[in-house]
C-alpha cells in the first residue's frame with residue numbers, strides 16, 4: 261500500500277513539472293506549442309505504422325475545441341503494468357517518458373521513433389480520453405489535467421482482431437496563450453507525414469467548418485519530389501533509393517528520391533530524421549551532397565556534355581536544379597543548433613554517403629543519356645558562374661560597388677541628413693512622379709531616386725547584363741552596400757528603402773521587378789526589414805473643403821457613406837498614376853511619416869518567396885498577370 265502511494269506521488273510530481281514548465285517539453289505555449297500536442301499523438305500513431313501495423317490516422321477537430329486522433333495500430337496495452345499494478349495505458353498517460361516502448365534497439369528502425377510522451381499531452385489538457393481497442397474489447401480511460409479521472413473500464417465488445425487507439429484531448433487554456441486549433445497547420449503536417457510514409461492514409465476532419473481531406477501517397481518520396489517540382493518537368497526520371505542495414509550494430513534506414521529540373525536555379529533539398537524535418541540539414545545532408553558531387557564529377561569526365569573549354573565543375577554546379585528528399589531513420593540521433601534542427605551524428609554522414617554513392621554509381625553506369633543531361637545542366641551553371649565572376653570583377657574595377665569612389669548617381673535627389681538611422685530613399689517610377697515627390701519630400705530625411713521605364717528582369721537576365729543596366733547601377737550606388745555576395749550592410753545609406761509605384765498593372769509590374777532585384781541581389785536588406793512599399797491612394801473624395809483619400813473602390817464607398825452627408829455632392833477624383841497627384845496630395849497621402857501607410861516587405865519562408873519569384877518572373881505569363889493585377893497579394897504574401 262505505501263509503495264503504491266510512493267510511486268503515485270513521484271508520478272504526480274512528474275506531470276506537475278510539465279505543467280509548471282511546459283516549454284521544456286513542447287518548446288513554447290504559443291500556437292506552435294499548442295500544435296505540438298497534436299504532433300505528439302500523431303507521431304505515436306505514425307510509430308504504429310512504422311511498426312507495420314497502422315494503415316490510417318484520422319485527426320478530427322471537434323466543435324468544442326478538442327482534438328481526436330484515431331489510429332488502427334496495436335492499441336496502447338491495457339493489461340496491468342507488472343511494477344505499477346495499474347493498467348499499462350494509465351501508466352503511459354501519467355508517467356513522464358514512459359511510452360512503454362520497452363526495447364529501444366528493436367524499435368529503432370521499425371518504430372518507436374518518437375513516443376516521448378502522450379503523458380505530456382495529458383498533463384497540458386483539461387481533459388483527455390483514451391479509447392483502446394484490443395483483445396476483443398473496447399476500453400476507455402479518462403484524465404483531467406494529467407490526473408486519473410475515470411479508471412480504465414471495458415465499455416464493449418470488439419471483433420477479435422480489431423485494434424487501435426483513439427486519443428481525444430482538450431488543450432488547457434490555463435497553459436496556452438491560445439487554444440484555437442489551426443486546420444492548415446495540421447493539414448500541412450499530415451501531408452508531409454503521408455508523403456514520408458508511403459501507403460499510410462491520413463485523414464483530417466474539421467467539425468467546426470466541415471472541411472476535410474484525405475492524404476495518401478502510394479509512391480511516397482517520389483510523389484514528394486514531384487510536389488517539390490511545383491509543375492516543373494523533371495530532367496531525368498525520379499530516382500529512388502531504399503536501404504536498411506546495421507552499421508556497427510546500430511540499425512539505420514535511408515529513403516531518398518532525387519531528380520533535376522531546369523526550372524529552378526537553386527538546390528531544393530528536404531531532409532528528415534525519424535520522420536521529423538531537419539530544417540538546418542546536418543550530417544545526413546552532407547553525406548548526400550558529397551556522394552552526388554563525387555559520383556557526377558567522375559561521370560562528367562567521360563561525358564560528352566563537358567568539353568575541354570569548359571570550367572571544371574564544382575559541387576554547386578552539379579546540384580543546381582537538384583530536387584531531393586532524404587529521409588533517414590536511426591537510433592538515438594544527436595541534434596545540434598539553436599532550434600535542434602541540424603543532425604550532428606557523424607555515423608549518418610558516412611552511412612548516407614556510402615549508400616547514395618553506391619546507388620548512384622550503379623545508376624550512372626546504366627543511364628548514360630540521363631547522366632549527360634545532368635552534366636550538360638551543370639556545365640551551363642559553371643559557365644554562368646564564371647561569367648558572373650567576370651562581371652563582378654569588372655564592376656568592382658569601375659568602382660560601381662563602392663559608392664564613395666564612384667560618387668552618387670546624378671538622378672538621385674539626396675537628403676541632407678547623414679544619419680542613416682533616420683533617412684529614407686523613395687524609389688519612384690517615372691520622371692513626372694519624381695518631380696512632384698521631390699517637391700513634396702522632407703529634404704532633411706527623404707531622398708528620391710526616379711527610375712525610368714521598366715527595370716531589367718533580374719530573374720531572366722544574366723547577372724552580367726543586370727549589373728550593366730544603368731537603372732540598376734543607379735540603384736546600387738544610391739543604396740551603397742553593393743550586391744551579393746559582396747553585400748556590405750555597414751555601408752547602407754538609408755534606413756528605409758521605399759518603393760513607390762502607380763497603383764495599376766504597370767506599377768505592380770515594376771514593383772515586382774524591383775522586389776525580384778532586392779530579393780536576388782540585396783537579400784540582407786529584405787531580411788533586415790529595410791524594404792517597404794508605399795501605398796498611394798486610388799481616389800480622392802472632396803466636398804466643401806473636406807478631403808478624404810481611399811485606397812480601393814471598397815474604401816471609397818465606405819468613405820463616401822461615413823465621411824460625408826448622405827446626399828452631399830461629393831467630388832470623386834481617380835488618380836491614374838502618381839504623376840497626377842500634386843506635391844501636396846502626395847505628401848498628405850503617401851510620404852508624410854505621420855499619415856502614410858507603408859507595407860514592410862518580408863520573407864516569411866525563403867522557399868515560398870523563391871517559388872513566388874519563379875512564378876512571377878518565369879516563363880508562364882498567365883499566373884503572373886493574375887498575381888500582379890491582384891496587387892493585394894503583395895500584402896498577404898510579402899507583408900509580415
Ligand code: 0RA
Nearest residue numbers: 304305308333334335336359360425
Ligand atoms: C505503448 C506500447 C505499444 C504501443 C503504444 C504504446 C501506442 C501508443 C499510442 C499513442 C497513440 N496511438 C498509439 N498506439 C500505440 C506497443 C503495444 C504492443 O506491443 O502491443
